[in-house]
Amino acid sequence: MRGTMGTQEAVTARDAVFTPDAQGPSLRVRRELLVGLLLFALYALVTRLPEGGRTATARAHGEAIFNLEKALHLDVELGLNGWLANQSVLRVLANYEYAITYIASALALLVWLFIRHPERYRTARNAFILLNLGGLATFALYPVMPPRLMPDLGFIDTVMQGRTWGSWGSPLVEHADKFAAVPSLHMGWTLWVGVELARVNAKRWVQVLNAVHVLVTLYVILATANHYILDAVIAVPYVFAAVFVAERIARPAPVRAEGPDAFFLAVETPEAPQQAGGVIMLDTSRKDVGRDDLVRVIGERLGGLPRFRQRLVRRGRWRRPVWRDNRRVDWDWHVTERRVDGMPGLRAAVAELQSQALPLDRPPWRMVALKGAEPGRTAVVYLMHHVVADGVGIVAQAVYLMDPPPEPFTGRVPRRPFRKALATVIGLGQLAVDVAPPDRLPAAGTSERRFSTMHLPLATVRDVGRRYGARVTDVVLCAVAGALNRVVSEEDGRPGTCRVAVPLMMRPPGSAMVGNHTTAVMVDLPIGKMSETDRLALISKRSRVLRSGTRAQAAWTVMWQAGRLMPAPLHARFARMAYSGRFLQGTVSSLPGPDKTLRLAGAPLTAVYPIVPIAPGTAFAIAGLGVDRELCFGLSLDPGLADDADVLMDAVRDVIEELRDGPE
Known part of the structure; x- marks a missing residue:
């Protein structure tokens, strides 16, 4: 407003506006894709660890977890696995659910946060990265053979039995780490999705739907003999620690x-x-x-x-x-x-x-x-x-x-x-x-x-x-x-x-x-x-x-x-x-x-x-x-x-x- 009170340094309200994020959306998308590729490359390094020396150790760890469950009367996996193996249609659906939905829900949440809640996206992304880094470190240091690879204990590999094409554990993805059982990242990812939905106050029906997905995922990882129930339990502190650290990293010094x-x-x-x-x-x-x-x-x-x-x-x-x-x-x-x-x-x-x-x-x-x-x-x-x-x-x-x-x-x-x-x-x-x-x-x-x-x-x-x-x-x-x-x-x-x-x-x-x-x-x-x-x-x-x-x-x-x-x-x-x-x-x-x-x-x-x-x-x-x-x-x-x-x-x-x- 010309002629009103002020000095040469007086500015219009328009000029005083601060732009919160100066990066262009395309640049930020490329950056996020690069982060994802780096995380996948790190996982690929873990999968290339020599199996010869890990197999015996992984089996010993798997048997120890299973024996601990039996001592605690938590060994529900055999019963769930035996029933599902005889259900031809449900067995195939469970195999695909195990392979697809946890990835789809996590990626969908990241994209949604990136578009609709950019103020929350970076913290959620960091928690997701920390969760995976913690899991990869554990896979490398503490390999665990999943139940489906120990048929002598009575478990049935539902993927191989049902010849489910493209499912986790099938020949199409046999490059995956076979001994990545603890913690269960399937449970970790779905629980992390639930935490982030709660943080942004997502609609109630969305949070209820995710809660159902968590329960279905828990059933599937046990019934397909991919995880022990303790694998799912151990995923909880991993999620908590990842979210806690990400929050502390994101929290700036007090202004x-x-x-x-x-x-x-x-x-x-x-x-x-x-x-x-x-x-x-x-x-x-x-x-x-x-x-x-x-x-x-x-x-x-x-x-x-x-x-x-x-x-x-x-x-x-x-x-x-x-x-x-x-x-x-x-x-x-x-x-x-x-x-x-x-x-x-x-x-x-x-x-x-x-x-x-x-x-x-x-x-x-x-x-x-x-x-x-x-x-x-x-x-x-x-x-x-x-x-x-x-x-x-x-x-x-x-x-x-x-x-x-x-x-x-x-x-x-x-x-x-x-x-x-x-x-x-x-x-x-x-x-x-x-x-x-x-x-x-x-x-x-x-x-x-x-x-x-x-x-x-x-x-x-x-x-x-x-x-x-x-x-x-x-x-x-x-x-x-x-x-x-x-x-x-x-x-x-x-x-x-x-x-x-x-x-x-x-x-x-x-x-x-x-x-x-x-x-x-x-x-x-x-x-x-x-x-x-x-x-x-x-x-x-x-x-x-x-x-x-x-x-x-x-x-x-x-x-x-x-x-x-x-x-x-x-x-x-x-x-x-x-x-x-x-x-x-x-x-x-x-x-x-x-x-x-x-x-x-x-x-x-x-x-x-x-x-x-x-x-x-x-x-x-x-x-x-x-x-x-x-x-x-x-x-x-x-x-x-x-x-x-x-x-x-x-x-x-x-x-x-x-x-x-x-x-x-």
Whole structure:
């Protein structure tokens, strides 16, 4: 959004989107096929071990297992094998089941995970590889002759008896390792399939079908005399160990909350919840959007939204909290739906949601579909804790859920270390003289909030700026200052000036959607009695500090380095002191938004009203978001400043219209 607040480094929400997997699908398929071929080659090496020296050992191991089963009264194989050998049709079906279904089910699961659950595929694939590596190592070190090769014990080779073409153990595949009985990989593969189906919460009928397959496989490997029952039992710890190790390998080191993120966690109080987001207005005149649609969309794109799947874990007073994966998403809490009575009801609902701090025992986000705000419209309130990301990052995560998908940033970020160092030094000197405490605005200091919205054509605000030789930033700041003059009287405690924080984006293009990359520069707004043209001229002069870049760079360096170098308790105290009514009385922000029509769950967006948290001890926070030629405002208000947020928002509009209609 050209002309709105920010520095040269401010980026659009589109550019801030992070692409989770940059590899092309064809490259990944070739890689997975190569892994499979390598595993098969390793198996081929085991099969080429000389049989002469292994036969006697394998027979001894087989007899030992069978004798142990008889001592434990588990030797059911002879009875099952003798019955099946006399069933001509079932015998052939069992032979083919032994040869085919365990391979088919494992390959089908891998392909399904690769396509439908890529976030789970790599861990499942690694578990499968580890399971097979464990089995191959055991085959080489502890060969076991299967029952079918010991007819003197009474077993019948159903494959050879039935001349089953192509089945395991037939002449067509006699290259296979004859002594690969312990563990039973037939049981191992089918049990592994069941574990992975449970991990991705597959449909119940699919899991039941696999459970039946496990039981059928158990019967077949015993009745065809390919395995002892202890072979199947021993497969269980192999599966458990493979899955356990794969999970540990896949689990990344805990991601620590960086200093700028922990900053917003430290300043949060029960009276000042720190959650940001927006009210997304959807045109649902042709296609309704409800809770189930939102759950479906988020579920489909959950893999690219890490903080939607993670919770923040505190590790004591002296250590930074870390992000850990949450085992499941509590959809009933995260995504809800309710009805409201018109736009007043919507604003009241948003104020209520904004006043409730997001609990940190789960991923810190919520989405609420509000029906009834306007005819043919559905409002979606999207909230995320400020510890996750700055305003641009939160916008980017919302855009990630929409269509068309954002284009990843492919440019190069310029490096200017000398310029940044010089700007930091100059900015630190400027900040050193900007330490006078501001005048106070009346505020109740409770978590209760008022919320209001407004949208104007972006062209209108730009035209006002051009008329007076000012920027859009200046026009918005003037409108806020003029509105405070009109709504808050001197008798109610209105001071002559109001210091506001203007957040500026320091996010490099193409950076990930998570993490805070903002700084803030303070501007003193004249809110006493004067003409709006004089007020705009004075603000235009004072707001030059926003465009120099030196204060912004210095403040960002202090914020980042303080989080890195200070012990956690000292950093928390620094954050609470710097971001409070001690140094500011309000927040005026502007966020770059999408410059094209987007759809959420198939419904086009008509407006997005930003929700910005109020800093502790301050009176208000207002933000504008550019959305497809519209400038959408969201106002969060402490009721101690004004009981009706609509009155203050209407005053903002009145000031802009007065400037628009003023002298040429």
